[in-house]
Amino acid sequence: MATAYLDGTDRSPPAPFTVAPADSFWRSGHKPTLIAAFLYFDLAFMVWVILGPLAPDIAAALSLSPAQKGLMVATPTLMGAALRVVNGLLVDRIGPKRSGAIGQLIVIGGLLSAWTLGVNSFAGTLVLGVILGFAGASFAIALPLASRWYPPEHQGKAMGLAGMGNSGTVLAALFAPTLAKLFGWNTVLGLACIPLSIVFVAYMLMAKDAPGQPAPKPITAYLAPLRSGDAWWLMGFYAVTFGGFSGLASSLTIYFTDRFGLTTVAAGYCTAACVFAGSLVRPMGGALADRVGGIRALLVVFVVAAIALAGVSIASTLVAALSLFVLAMLALGTGNGAVFQLVPQRFGSEIGVMTGLVGMAGGVGGFWLASSLGVARQFTGSFAGGFLVFAALAVLALVGLLMVKGDWRARWSTGARI
Numbered sequence: 001m002a003t004a005y006l007d008g009t010d011r012s013p014p015a016p017f018t019v020a021p022a023d024s025f026w027r028s029g030h031k032p033t034l035i036a037a038f039l040y041f042d043l044a045f046m047v048w049v050i051l052g053p054l055a056p057d058i059a060a061a062l063s064l065s066p067a068q069k070g071l072m073v074a075t076p077t078l079m080g081a082a083l084r085v086v087n088g089l090l091v092d093r094i095g096p097k098r099s100g101a102i103g104q105l106i107v108i109g110g111l112l113s114a115w116t117l118g119v120n121s122f123a124g125t126l127v128l129g130v131i132l133g134f135a136g137a138s139f140a141i142a143l144p145l146a147s148r149w150y151p152p153e154h155q156g157k158a159m160g161l162a163g164m165g166n167s168g169t170v171l172a173a174l175f176a177p178t179l180a181k182l183f184g185w186n187t188v189l190g191l192a193c194i195p196l197s198i199v200f201v202a203y204m205l206m207a208k209d210a211p212g213q214p215a216p217k218p219i220t221a222y223l224a225p226l227r228s229g230d231a232w233w234l235m236g237f238y239a240v241t242f243g244g245f246s247g248l249a250s251s252l253t254i255y256f257t258d259r260f261g262l263t264t265v266a267a268g269y270c271t272a273a274c275v276f277a278g279s280l281v282r283p284m285g286g287a288l289a290d291r292v293g294g295i296r297a298l299l300v301v302f303v304v305a306a307i308a309l310a311g312v313s314i315a316s317t318l319v320a321a322l323s324l325f326v327l328a329m330l331a332l333g334t335g336n337g338a339v340f341q342l343v344p345q346r347f348g349s350e351i352g353v354m355t356g357l358v359g360m361a362g363g364v365g366g367f368w369l370a371s372s373l374g375v376a377r378q379f380t381g382s383f384a385g386g387f388l389v390f391a392a393l394a395v396l397a398l399v400g401l402l403m404v405k406g407d408w409r410a411r412w413s414t415g416a417r418i
Contacts, residue, residue, distance in 0.1 A: 030149040036207035037146040037162040040100055043199045044138035045168035047107060047192050048076055051129060052250040053176035053271065056257045056264045057185040058125060066258070068122055070374015073250040074367045075129030080136020081363020087140035088356020089219060095209045096145035103141060104200045106134045108193050115190030128189075136246075136363060140356040147344060147351060148210035157287050166336070167279035169249040173272035177253070177264040225350050225357065233404055234343055234354075235361035237298060240397045241335030243365015244305060244390060248329065249275045250370045255383055260318045270322055278329030278336075285337025293418050294342040295405045301335035302398035304328075309391035313384035336362075345418055346408075365393075 051058070052073045059069050090099040110131030119128055146162035179188045225231040252274055256267035289297045308328035315321035339358065347354040373386035412418055 030208060030210070032206040033149055033208050033210075034146045034158065034161060036203045037142040039199045040104065040145075040203050040207075041138055041142035041162060041166070042168040042171075043196050044104070044107065044135040044142075045166050046171045047111065047168075047196065048080060048132055048135040048138075049073075049169045049246070049250050050172045050176055050188070050192065051076060051125065051132065053173050053253045053264070053268050054180055054185045054188060055254050056267070057177075057180050058119075061185070062120075062122055062125070064122060064125075066378040067374045069254055070251070070371045070377070072122070072125045072129060073254065074247075074370035074374070075126050076132035076136055077246055077250060077363050077370055078367035079130045079133020080139070081133075081360040081367065083133050083137035084140040084356045084359035084363060085353075086356070087137045088144075088353040088359075091141055091144050091356070092213075092350075092353055095213055096141050096148075097207045097209050100138065100141040100145065100203060100207065101200070103134050103138055104196065104203065107131065108196050108200065110134070111189050111193050111196070115186060115193070118186055119189075137359075139359040139362075143340065143355050143359075144351055145207060145209070147355075148213070157283065157290060161283045161286075166245065166249075166282060166333075167276065169246075169275045170272045170279060173249075173253065173268045173275055177268035181265060223353070225347055225354055230346050230404075230408070231354065231357060233400060234339060234346070235358050236400060237397055238336070238339045238358045239361040239365030239368075240305070240390075240394050241298075241301065241332050241339055242359070242362030243367075243369055244309070244332040244394070245275075245278050245329065245336060246362065246366030247369025247373075247390070248325065248332075249278075250366065251373050252325065255373070256318075258377065259321070259383065262318075270318075273322070274325040274329045277326045278333030281330050281333040282337045285334035286341050287337075288334065289338040289341035294338040294345075295401065295408065295418055297338035297341075298335055298401055299398065299405075301331045301338060302394045302401065304331035305335070306391045306394035306398070309387050309394065313387040313391070342418060346412055 055069050055073055058064070058072070064072065087099055087103065090102075110128070114124075114128050114131070119125055142162050146158050150158040176185075176188055179191060183191070249271070252271040253264065253267045256262045256270050257264060262270065285297060285301075305328055308324045308331065311324045312321055312328070315324055340355075343354050343358055344351050369386065369390050372389060373383050376385035377383050409418060
């Protein structure tokens with residue numbers, strides 16, 4: 001029996017747990033655009049968090065306090081959150097491809113300026129963080145660019161594969177500390193422009209806006225989803241899943257160097273292992289949500305994340321902390337994919353602005369975690385307080401999801417599992 005999808009399209013729901021042909025996903029959309037969205041997202045996220053791996057060197061050069069270090073690495077996260085709303089509006093007005101091109105040029109120009117002029121003060125690091133926020137805001141462009149090509153039953157996989165671009169944070173953790181040791185941390189900012197420029201060319205050649213883009217509407221109409229409680233719940237859930245992921249990606253190099261006395265290079269490798277775990281499972285999280293439903297996936301995610309983050313607060317050895325961080329990142333990465341399996345099921349006709357709004361909430365969560373870790377370290381001498389607060393937020397998200405899940409399943413009419 002056919003089911004009316006929320007954007008007005010009539011689609012037939014898949015049979016429960018039916019396994020589609022292996023190539024059905026690839027044939028249902030536009031592969032070059034999906035690849036372009038991934039590459040754009042990947043390199044954007046690489047530079048979005050680059051201040052984290054460079055933070056120990058920058059802090060030593062500029063004599064920054066723990067709280068200043070926390071604010072420095074949190075600023076790109078906060079600006080990325082705010083700019084995601086702007087990008088969500090642009091996507092629905094001028095299309096995702098042009099919006100992405102504008103964002104990439106701003107980031108490349110900003111990094112070139114920082115490299116040539118130098119960053120010589122704490123205020124300068126904050127200005128650079130604002131520019132890097134445009135890279136973090138790529139989230140609100142890359143996901144709609146890919147998602148609009150795919151039907152509801154493949155939304156989780158499409159958004160998961162495009163969203164796997166958050167693996168760019170692994171590249172920053174792996175290479176930035178080593179390059180900083182060889183050439184100096186300011187030079188790393190200039191070197192980053194090389195892969196960014198290559199990806200920009202590939203993006204312009206490969207990416208294509210999906211047919212049937214929504215017609216431009218008054219700007220106020222784009223904020224209509226905020227009148228729905230469902231939007232606020234989804235934003236809150238993503239503030240925990242992506243907030244945890246991005247906050248940890250930005251802060252772990254500082255944590256490993258301060259807590260266990262590792263070199264920046266060794267701390268970068270530990271950070272990369274944690275971030276890789278969270279990035280790897282994002283598309284798996286989307287596929288799992290397609291299979292069992294985003295709600296079921298998130299219930300497990302919040303339990304595991306809360307336990308792991310609480311455990312980190314009392315971890316006394318590097319092995320224990322590293323193991324718990326990997327577990328937390330596996331859960332949070334799965335949660336990122338699961339939330340974005342749910343978003344288009346409820347807001348399919350407003351996917352651009354909802355991607356921006358939900359992404360903004362994720363950035364705010366990341367800003368909270370990164371900055372609170374720095375504040376906790378400066379005023380208590382330990383990072384534990386920041387981890388415990390975020391573990392409590394995961395518990396609150398779990399309670400909220402238990403409250404709304406029955407209502408969502410009764411009201412939402414889609415062709416995909418929720």
